[in-house]
Amino acid sequence: MTQPDVSVIIGAYEAMPYLIECLSSVEAQTIDPTRVEVIAVDDGSTDGTGEYLEEFAERAPMHVLVIRQENSGGPSGPRNVGLSKATGRYVFFLDADDRLGPEALERMVGMADRAGTDVVLGRVEGVNRSAPKSMWGKTVERTDVFSSNIKFTLSAQKLFRRELLDRHGMRFDESLFTGEDALFTMEAYLRADGVSVVADHTCYYLVGRDDGKHVTKSGSYTLRFDSARALMELIAELVPAGGRRDQLMVRPFLVTLLPQFGPKYLTDSEEIRRHKFELAKPLMDTYWTEGVAHRLKVHERLRLHLVAEQRPELLLDVVKFVKAKKQAAALLERKGRRVYLAYPHFRDRAAGVPDSVYLAEPREARAFPGYREGGVDTFVRRAVRKARRVITSREVRHAA
Numbered sequence: 001m002t003q004p005d006v007s008v009i010i011g012a013y014e015a016m017p018y019l020i021e022c023l024s025s026v027e028a029q030t031i032d033p034t035r036v037e038v039i040a041v042d043d044g045s046t047d048g049t050g051e052y053l054e055e056f057a058e059r060a061p062m063h064v065l066v067i068r069q070e071n072s073g074g075p076s077g078p079r080n081v082g083l084s085k086a087t088g089r090y091v092f093f094l095d096a097d098d099r100l101g102p103e104a105l106e107r108m109v110g111m112a113d114r115a116g117t118d119v120v121l122g123r124v125e126g127v128n129r130s131a132p133k134s135m136w137g138k139t140v141e142r143t144d145v146f147s148s149n150i151k152f153t154l155s156a157q158k159l160f161r162r163e164l165l166d167r168h169g170m171r172f173d174e175s176l177f178t179g180e181d182a183l184f185t186m187e188a189y190l191r192a193d194g195v196s197v198v199a200d201h202t203c204y205y206l207v208g209r210d211d212g213k214h215v216t217k218s219g220s221y222t223l224r225f226d227s228a229r230a231l232m233e234l235i236a237e238l239v240p241a242g243g244r245r246d247q248l249m250v251r252p253f254l255v256t257l258l259p260q261f262g263p264k265y266l267t268d269s270e271e272i273r274r275h276k277f278e279l280a281k282p283l284m285d286t287y288w289t290e291g292v293a294h295r296l297k298v299h300e301r302l303r304l305h306l307v308a309e310q311r312p313e314l315l316l317d318v319v320k321f322v323k324a325k326k327q328a329a330a331l332l333e334r335k336g337r338r339v340y341l342a343y344p345h346f347r348d349r350a351a352g353v354p355d356s357v358y359l360a361e362p363r364e365a366r367a368f369p370g371y372r373e374g375g376v377d378t379f380v381r382r383a384v385r386k387a388r389r390v391i392t393s394r395e396v397r398h399a400a
Contacts, residue, residue, distance in 0.1 A: 118161040127208060134149040246295065263323040298343060301357055
């Protein structure tokens, strides 16, 4: 048998009836079926998932391997089992309750071959649920995690060059029960020789289950801290300290950690609030930097600053303000070059929060009439130019 171009790995647990459309979307792919193999791992289902997979294997036009095993407790185990059996040049991880766009595999494999890239993202659309949007502006043959918004889509539903995964021994972390795909995908982004984006065709439909059993909706808050810690450790291991690391650290701080101090925090018990601060402390002490802080909006930065400073008594007021969706008053200073957003405790001497925490960065400040972009940087540049002119003038006079 010739080597398939792509191995589609499906981990399935209690996936009926969603599995029916999922497998139909695989069968409907425009790529030649001989170029595809399907490796489906039934993770101890009791709803007929395993039996339906075996029926599909008998009639499917492509080679299908079905593996049935005891329940592993999470998506990492089945994906790793499937990956160990894969023979394709590329692998694609398909969740059993989602489905592929008709040209997905053909377009993604074609893109990887044409661009020589190791990871390909295909446009994602949500069905009864939200989906990432900021990275689908245009099709890009070659980019990386620092030059694009791909860090905000770290789900595993991407095309990966299998040689990359094998070379680095990459597998899903089975000790994590949420965020395991973020860890895997971020590592692939950082190790890849280029990433491609297919934005002009919907390659993946992310389906929201009516029964509410979608894995990303479940899990204790402590698992979110585990996920944030693992991703921060990976980024710190692979990217030297500095601007590029800060750029990537925005993702775990903003997407994983900050929601723990959002509206849900208001309904948490005092014990849980205290525990969240304890769990956050080592992460804030180790990874929270000025470079990360200045890449956030004011209300995001303020909340995380208060977490870093262990100020739960101040955080509560800020979270209530944010939940009410109030617009903080804007205070323009330095002839409009600085915009401060007066969230709770702004210039409250007793609170002692530095003004810099409330200072809007240009992308946020532009929304306020009267803001003059350039601000401090422009002032500094003028001062430097003036100093140079003075020095040059003195040198000329001295030479004369």
